[in-house]
Amino acid sequence: MPPHPVEDVRHRGASHGPLTARDPIPAQARVHWGRWLSAAFGLAVMALLVWAARKIDWQEVLDALKQVPATALVAAGLLCVLSHLIYSSYDLVGRAWTGHTLPVRRVMLITFISYAFNLNLGSLVGGIAMRLRLYAREGLKHPVPTQVLALSLTTNWLGYGLLAGLLFLMGWLAPPPEWPVSASALRGLGALMLGVVATYLALCAFSPRRELRLRGHAMVLPGLRLALMQLLVSSANWLTMGVILYVLLQQGVPYGTTLAVLLVAAVAGVIAHVPAGLGVLEGVFVALLGPSLGHGQVLAALIAYRALYYLLPLALATVAYFMLEARSRR
Structure with a gap:
């Protein structure tokens, strides 16, 4: 059985002592x-x-915000704060799993910064490079940052798989006739997603081996308790994001439909490899909800969503990032 992540960290950390004459640099x-x-x-x-x-067309952002009622903007803004707080707790699961001792507030700040950059600039910049860099700045040695990152990514898509699987299987999303995916195929995809989530939980609960290898990549499984925590926080975040859009769309369609469209748009943005999913999110929502709500209302809600969920957190994260950089240099 491979060593527990904490034991592995201690073993590797022992090699990072003072420099000796043999150090090449x-x-x-x-x-x-x-x-x-x-x-x-x-x-x-x-x-x-x-x-x-x-x-970004800033005038378009302002015009769209004016079309959404003030009460909806305030409610959506508060929900955005809640969603970012929930996401910032993802790495706390990794903290409990690896046993590193960074303060909780620092872990949540690093996760918030990386998430805001991830949303706007893509996963390679925010979700991976920036998070690994900030953890290294805090003194975490390999392999702890990569273990935390791997668990966080798994957390995010675990809740996605559960919710998308349930909604697709229950037929909450009716794909347009021109889409290459039929309603029956979407239900089959939902069943497959639920099967993947159930398999992951079963492996965490019953697998005698804590390490799995897939195409040369090692994955160390947490216990069932942490896996259920992953499922809980991720599901809560995706559900909150769905509520934000439901509020901004002024409850024009059922909440289940809004959430299902968001989940489709999220995976479409990942496949398209477009930073911030620019155009992809709007295209999916307009195609699926435009006929019933009108393109203008849908686009106004999405621009308001981008301003509140993407741009404002990015401004805060930028300030926090350079503050951390200045602190580490001191």
């Missing part, structure tokens, strides 16, 4: 290169932010 040189790399990473982040800002 002197400490001063490593600090020098570390500063250059930090500056380069910071510049890359700024360049990506400028690129993302230039892609």
